[in-house]
Amino acid sequence: MDIEKHLLGGASTYHGGIDIGAVEGTKIYAVASGVVTKASWGGANGYCVMIDHQNGYVSTYAHVNPNFVVHVGDKVYQNQYIANVGPKYVETKSYTTYKDSTGKSTNGATTGPHLHLAISKEGKKIDPQSLYN
Numbered sequence: 001m002d003i004e005k006h007l008l009g010g011a012s013t014y015h016g017g018i019d020i021g022a023v024e025g026t027k028i029y030a031v032a033s034g035v036v037t038k039a040s041w042g043g044a045n046g047y048c049v050m051i052d053h054q055n056g057y058v059s060t061y062a063h064v065n066p067n068f069v070v071h072v073g074d075k076v077y078q079n080q081y082i083a084n085v086g087p088k089y090v091e092t093k094s095y096t097t098y099k100d101s102t103g104k105s106t107n108g109a110t111t112g113p114h115l116h117l118a119i120s121k122e123g124k125k126i127d128p129q130s131l132y133n
């Protein structure tokens with residue numbers, strides 16, 4: 001998936017990040033180089049990956065597949081394959097508290113497979129689209 005292209009095309013309303021529609025299994029690439037600081041369950045983010053770009057910026061990729069392809073401490077480079085878009089539903093664990101109306105555990109606060117991309121600068125969330133405008 002070409003994230004930049006998706007960002008330049010229409011994206012959903014800003015809500016602490018942007019949602020990029022993609023089918024389950026779509027490859028996700030790092031927006032920039034950095035170090036993986038999280039590759040685990042993240043509450044509303046579901047299974048997620050976080051990359052500290054070591055310049056004040058941190059990117060978060062939410063609702064990914066729980067079979068992680070990168071792990072905490074890994075150094076990654078820009079456009080490196082770091083995750084796959086996850087399923088809507090995940091196996092119920094003690095920490096998976098998000099459910100839909102059918103009672104099945106969902107991959108965080110999600111209504112279906114997509115990538116939620118959030119970027120923060122010095123701890124404050126910024127609109128990822130602003131980086132591309």
Ligand SMILES: [Zn+2]
Nearest residue numbers: 017018019116
């Ligand atoms: Zn979202």
